[in-house]
Structures are given as C-alpha cells and as structure tokens.
Amino acid sequence: MKVFVVGSGVMGSGIGQVFAMAGNEVKLYDVREDALKKAMDNIRWSVQKLHEKGSVRDPDSVMSRISTSVDLNEAKDHMVIEAVFEDLKVKGEVLSKVSTITHEIIASNTSSLPITDLSKFVKNAERFLGMHFFNPPVLMKLVEVIRGDLTSDQTFYKALDIVKSLGKFPLPVRKDVFGFVVNRVLFRMFTSACNLLELYTPEEIDSVAMKELGMPMGLIMLLDYTGIDVNYDISKEAERRGFPFRCEVLERMVRSGKLGRKTGQGFYDWSKGKPEIKG
Numbered sequence: 001m002k003v004f005v006v007g008s009g010v011m012g013s014g015i016g017q018v019f020a021m022a023g024n025e026v027k028l029y030d031v032r033e034d035a036l037k038k039a040m041d042n043i044r045w046s047v048q049k050l051h052e053k054g055s056v057r058d059p060d061s062v063m064s065r066i067s068t069s070v071d072l073n074e075a076k077d078h079m080v081i082e083a084v085f086e087d088l089k090v091k092g093e094v095l096s097k098v099s100t101i102t103h104e105i106i107a108s109n110t111s112s113l114p115i116t117d118l119s120k121f122v123k124n125a126e127r128f129l130g131m132h133f134f135n136p137p138v139l140m141k142l143v144e145v146i147r148g149d150l151t152s153d154q155t156f157y158k159a160l161d162i163v164k165s166l167g168k169f170p171l172p173v174r175k176d177v178f179g180f181v182v183n184r185v186l187f188r189m190f191t192s193a194c195n196l197l198e199l200y201t202p203e204e205i206d207s208v209a210m211k212e213l214g215m216p217m218g219l220i221m222l223l224d225y226t227g228i229d230v231n232y233d234i235s236k237e238a239e240r241r242g243f244p245f246r247c248e249v250l251e252r253m254v255r256s257g258k259l260g261r262k263t264g265q266g267f268y269d270w271s272k273g274k275p276e277i278k279g
C-alpha cells in the first residue's frame, strides 16, 4: 500500500515509521524541509534502536520505503493520514486540498476534534474516518478507529484491517464523542492529577500512578511526554464541548514556552533525558 502522511511531527513521523515497518511505501509530507530532515533523523534512530532489540530485521529496507515531500500533489493514489496541528481550521485546509488529489481512504489522527466536523472538509467523505495512534506510535499497540456520521461501512472495516496489518490492535469507536475512548478516560485522570498538584509534587503523584496504578509512566510526566501544548489544545476543545478536563497550569506553561520533553522543560527537567522518579 502507498501511504502519504501529512505532518512530520512526533505523531506523523512515528505513524509513517509504523507503516514502513509493516512493508508499506510511505511518503512523509511537511511544508518545511528542515522539519522533514528532523523527522527522518528521528525515524532512523528509532528503527536502529528497534533493530538492536530484534524487532526490526532489516533497518535499511525500512528506511528505503520512506521518502519525503513538500508537494501535496504527490498524495495522488495514496492513502492519506493527516497528522497536523490539533486545530479544526488547519486540519480542514489540509483535508479539503488533499481530498481533491487522492481517491483513496483519508484518515485523521485527531485526538479531540469530532470526525463528523472534520469530514465536512473532505470531498467524498464516506472514505474519511479517524485513526488515532498513541505516542510513541511505534511502541503503543492500540489504535482507535473512529467512524463519523458520513463514514461508510466499507471504509470503517477496511481501516480496521489496515490497523491489524500494522501489527496493532484496532479499537473500533462507533460514537464520535469527545476523547473517543482512551482520552475520555485519560483526560479525567489528568484532571485529577492536575488538581493534586496543589498538594503534592509531580514526583509524588507520578510515583503513586506508577507503583499503585501500574502505569508505565506517571500522569504528570505523560503530560510532558505528549506535549504541554498538545494537551492545552485538547483542554480547549474539551471546554468547548463541555467535557470536564481542567488543568489551568497548562496555559501558563504554554505562555512561558515550557512544553515538556520537546523543549527540555515542563513539569520536569528533560534536558538530560527522561527524568528518574525516585521514591
């Protein structure tokens, strides 16, 4: 299968890597060449790491299946995965353009916007749906497959098969509600963790989440890991749709440029790599 991934950030590049590792031809698109270069460096690092651990047999052949593009017209005849900023207008523009270029399935990796709202930008919207990967896409097994009001049965079942072909576990989401399934649960937990910041340190909260709830990463660290800006955008969408996700500190952190792992500073100091939780 030929796959065109729009947006080469952490999610777009990770999704492209997943498709390439499963034998597909991937074109990674962005408006900036330097963003694409950074994405390819990250993918190369990750593929090599997985090779050292034995889950990728031939890293060169994976890399040879990934190319880059700054021309949206190259999406012709490709299945498209949209992974740009979590903003209806930005996503809408991309979807509207790309849906006149390809006739194949178009999926959005949105984590919070309604699929039915996004589908209004798509020409022939019966072939459009949500395919929500989790961060980091190469390591997270679950992928939510979300149908909007206009998604056809054929598109929905094909997308479930595509996710299985990636070696992932598809979670069918039949109701286009805020947060779908996973974020609907996770963002309630984030709200509770944020409220606890008035009384406890991030380390104390995360230590409980890891030791008592068995989470691989604490909730506050996860906010840093997935990006303070990403979670802030999701909080605004949550508010718009009346969902109880509140974490007021996120706005202040975005204003001061503390975006978590990607900037080296968030609730934790990431400048020397993943922070250790003691205690």
Ligand code: 3HC
Residues within 6 Å of the ligand: 045, 046, 047, 049, 050, 111, 133, 134, 135, 136, 138, 139, 140, 183, 186, 216, 217, 222, 226, 230, 274
């Ligand atoms: N590719 C290849 N290898 C990777 C990698 C990647 N992208 N990311 C991490 N690794 C490797 C590390 O290099 C490390 O290798 P090593 O053992 O040789 O040193 C190994 O994986 C383990 O990583 P770390 O030691 O850094 O840390 P952890 O053991 O904690 O594992 C983790 C990292 C897999 C991210 C784990 O902490 C985890 O599962 N965290 C939870 C992630 C999660 O919940 N994601 C969902 C977030 S919600 C979301 O995405 C929704 C969105 O809409 C907001």
